[in-house]
Amino acid sequence: MDLEDQYDRIFRYLYFYFHDRHLAEDLTQEAFLRFLGSRTYRDENRQLQYLYTIARNLCRQYYRDKTITYSLDEEKDITVTDGFENSLIQTLSLQKALQSLSPEEREMIFLRYVNDVPVPVISGLYQLSRFAVYRKLKSILQKVRVEMEADGYE
Amino acid sequence: MNEERLILQIRDLCDSPQPENKSKFFQYLKEQEMMNRRHPVISHGEFLAGQLFYIGKWIWMLAGCLLLFIVWISYRHPGNYPFALTPLLAAGILLETRRSFRWKMAEFEHAARFSLRSVILARLFLLGTVNTTGLLIVILIVRPCFSYSLLRVFLYMMVPYLTASWLGSVYERMHRADQGLGSTMICILSSAFFAAVPAFFSWLFEERLTVFWTAALVLITCSLAGNLRKWTRNMEEPVWN
Amino acid sequence: MELTADRITKQYKNKIAVDRMSFTLTKGVTGLLGANGAGKTTLMRILCGILVPDGGTVTCDGMDVETEEYREILGYLPQEFGYYPEFTGRDFLLYMSAVKGLQKADALKKTEELIEVVGLKDAARKRVRTYSGGMKQRLGIAQALINDPQILIMDEPTAGLDPQERIRFRNLIANIGKDRIVLLSTHIVSDLEHIADKLMIMKEGRLLWQGEWNTGAGDLEEFYISRIGDNR
Incomplete structure (x- = not known):
């Protein structure tokens, strides 16, 4: 596995969630240290799945910790939003369509089409069969398209 | 809008800036020697070659002596009796597969990377290949001693050998952890049986029955292969129950 | 690094050797205490992939126990062994x-x-x-x-060692346990007193007690006997 290449992708994945460069990079490095600190399968897909699992757990942990801090300190929350919401408005209609998806659906689309994660890895991450992943991806894309057409975009 | 364009748009939308500290981070990983934590491991081929030296010396000697004995007997008494010796060749192979259990090394091997299964398979493969090759060479050597064609000598030699291998491996598959010498007994009994055959049923060695022997060879080879497959799949687990 | 056992069960013909045990082992030395026949050896064999449990799973950082990669980082000392x-x-x-x-x-x-x-x-x-x-x-x-195992599982490792060898062994294990998962089983309580960070007490295939152990907490032997006794 090309670690340097995966570094960029994990960074993009975390940036997609937090939209904070520094936070995303901190967590990327944390994920890599954990990944390298434990030995795992020789198989590349299994390794990749493990790396994404670590990154995803870090995300969740971060969300959880932040919620606690917020409720205790009553400080202004560090806005944690996912990438689609805050990115520059390029295609308003596409953005709206993506926004209508569930977070899991958005993540799946991101992993497959933006980060080029192989389908077997996605199927491992979501505990779905490969076939189910293919079908799900198709149906999500279809949903996006329908949503955009309803918005008057051809 | 087609799918490709949609995907391209999504990609554009999710573009991220470049990470800033990447090269520093990888520099750090290299300094801490964290990039390659996995020890290099030997390949299956190297493992197999290594196992060759751990097969008991007396097993090789037994096989060697037996093959020489077959040659000698064929020259001295080229009746139908030399054929009855080949099942004993299988006994050595089968005995070697239970060595791990006999010397209580099985648990060690089972928990190691190349597992007990690889160890047993390596032994089966190495001894099986060497013994069978040895037998084939012997067949070529002794062929002039017999009045039979090469094909018939081959059949008369191989059928007893493979029968014993098949029956012995069925026994081994079913009674793995026993201390007993069951499979050796099976080989000896097969040997006795094939020694008795020419005395009572000498007509079996007539030329017209060559087809029958060929069919027997094919059948037994298939049974042996099938049994080995079953054995391989389930070589380890029930041992400890 | 974490070794996780999830509801593992192993039954022999008429006896449950391991009964729905769940636990997580982390870096450090964990002592497994229990009388003979409590199921310690069965449990250890399951953790090494030698025995397949009737139910439940064992994984280490997501690696299944029956894989080559798992065995690659495993070191195991069986209770009884021989040599060629x-x-x-x-x-x-x-x-x-x-x-x-x-x-x-x-x-x-x-x-x-x-x-x-x-x-x-x-x-x-x-x-x-x-x-x-x-x-x-x-x-x-x-x-x-x-x-150089990351997971070290030893079944009655001090059996047959003389007192001096025991001390050497303890030092060795304490050192190894700093950054690896070590699980030791024994029925001799004093073996664990100074090296185990955590303890698991087993009886009749179940986990009676597990937790941190520090030497200041009193006499381990007494604690062990009281635990075993409580659940009679």
Whole structure:
């Protein structure tokens, strides 16, 4: 596995969630240290799945910790939003369509089409069969398209 | 809008800036020697070659002596009796597969990377290949001693050998952890049986029955292969129950 | 690094040896205490992938117990073991290195290193047949360590060791346990007193108690007996 290449992708994945460069990079490095600190399968897909699992757990942990801090300190929350919401408005209609998806659906689309994660890895991450992943991806894309057409975009 | 364009748009939308500290981070990983934590491991081929030296010396000697004995007997008494010796060749192979259990090394091997299964398979493969090759060479050597064609000598030699291998491996598959010498007994009994055959049923060695022997060879080879497959799949687990 | 057992169960014909045990092992030395027949050996065999449980799973950082990769980072010392009759101590270690997949150069290096560590230098080229019980046990310990395991599982490792050897073993394990998962089983409580960070107490296939143990907490033996007694 090309670690340097995966570094960029994990960074993009975390940036997609937090939209904070520094936070995303901190967590990327944390994920890599954990990944390298434990030995795992020789198989590349299994390794990749493990790396994404670590990154995803870090995300969740971060969300959880932040919620606690917020409720205790009553400080202004560090806005944690996912990438689609805050990115520059390029295609308003596409953005709206993506926004209508569930977070899991958005993540799946991101992993497959933006980060080029192989389908077997996605199927491992979501505990779905490969076939189910293919079908799900198709149906999500279809949903996006329908949503955009309803918005008057051809 | 087609799918490709949609995907391209999504990609554009999710573009991220470049990470800033990447090269520093990888520099750090290299300094801490964290990039390659996995020890290099030997390949299956190297493992197999290594196992060759751990097969008991007396097993090789037994096989060697037996093959020489077959040659000698064929020259001295080229009746139908030399054929009855080949099942004993299988006994050595089968005995070697239970060595791990006999010397209580099985648990060690089972928990190691190349597992007990690889160890047993390596032994089966190495001894099986060497013994069978040895037998084939012997067949070529002794062929002039017999009045039979090469094909018939081959059949008369191989059928007893493979029968014993098949029956012995069925026994081994079913009674793995026993201390007993069951499979050796099976080989000896097969040997006795094939020694008795020419005395009572000498007509079996007539030329017209060559087809029958060929069919027997094919059948037994298939049974042996099938049994080995079953054995391989389930070589380890029930041992400890 | 985490070794997770999830509801593992193993039943023999008329007896449940391990009954729906769940736990997580982390870095450090964990002591597994229990009387003979409590199911310790069965549990350890399951953790090593030697026995397949009737139910439940064992994983380490997402790796299944029956995979090659898992066994690659595993070191195991069984309770009872033998050796091939022609082996010297050194042959034994080289053989185990080969089965564990070590490359020749690594195997030679680690063998020499461990012969030294377990104090078998003078006996290394002698037949294992001539070894005393304690020497044989130390050889077993050496083979468990030869692949530099991240998970070390030892079943009654101090059996047959004399008091001096026990002290050496304890120091060795305390050192190894700093950054690895170590699980030791024993029915001799005093073996664990100074090295175990955590304890698991087993009775009739179930986990009676598990938790941190520090030497300040009183007498381990008393604690153990009270735990075993409570649940009668």
